[in-house]
């Protein structure tokens with residue numbers, strides 16, 4: 178089958194899921210066309226079934242805001258006709274479902290019926306999409322999609338609560354391809370590069386937005402390192418990063434916290450990790466937590482949104498109410514003990 182995938186090409190979870198899904202479909206023999214404004218960060222193009230088409234928005238002095246949706250829908254129309262694409266899968270409702278619907282309508286005018294699947298990922302519903310300025314367009318484009326999926330039951334419930342949805346929503350949880358051994362076993366998982374033998378390595382990976390409660394991570398780690406020797410690896414980049422760096426200096430723990438910026442070597446980072454922290458305000462799923470678990474790393478998380486569907490309390494890690502820094506720090510110490518590491 179010939180499938181077009183529209184997603185954000187950045188380090189965010191929706192782009193990662195879209196890319197992994199496209200790559201797996203390509204491995205199964207489907208022809209996959211990624212259509213977005215730059216090459217998705219996890220996309221390796223060395224596969225004859227994988228194609229990438231860049232959406233270019235020409236600059237014009239009159240435009241205060243570049244009309245990306247317009248350029249995307251035009252590009253979709255062109256690519257669908259050129260490559261005889263049979264299905265369109267858009268990830269993240271804003272503005273992809275809207276642009277996809279416009280492309281569908283333009284193609285319909287030319288006698289082409291293009292079914293569209295919209296996958297809801299989280300902030301497109303809970304934070305951004307729910308804003309009154311976007312809500313009518315988001316509601317409309319979800320209702321006009323041929324199929325709608327959400328990455329957790331919690332996100333489905335939120336969608337039905339916040340929007341007037343007439344369409345069926347199917348829950349298809351995010352996934353990790355366990356068989357695909359991305360980590361090269363010939364490269365040693367050398368913890369000694371990051372920490373002393375007696376130190377636990379605690380990791381957080383995200384796009385450092387407010388919703389991730391980055392200050393909580395620093396406060397939790399501050400408590401952990403008072404109890405046990407530990408290092409904190411902060412992976413990713415975003416608006417809260419500078420504040421976090423300042424907090425580390427203020428708490429006098431700057432030598433124990435390493436800020437990596439964005440990385441494509443998540444599997445190698447997780448291979449060194451003893452514990453993963455995800456105290457988010459809300460999380461429709463928490464793909465980074467699943468990636469940690471896939472590497473055998475316990476997760477200390479909040480219990481908001483879809484996190485309880487992913488992180489099972491007392492099984493894969495521990496959950497606490499949002500902001501319960503003390504309990505999360507205690508559970509972190511407990512987890513390290515349960516993992517059999519002497520403390």
Ligand code: GMT
Pocket residue numbers: 185188189190191192194269298299300328351383384388459460461462463464465
């Ligand atoms: O919040 C992010 O980290 C990015 C965002 C995205 O859309 O790229 O993530 C959302 O989608 C991910 C993939 O489905 C989920 O794992 C995240 O939980 C979700 N983020 C939130 O709900 C805050």
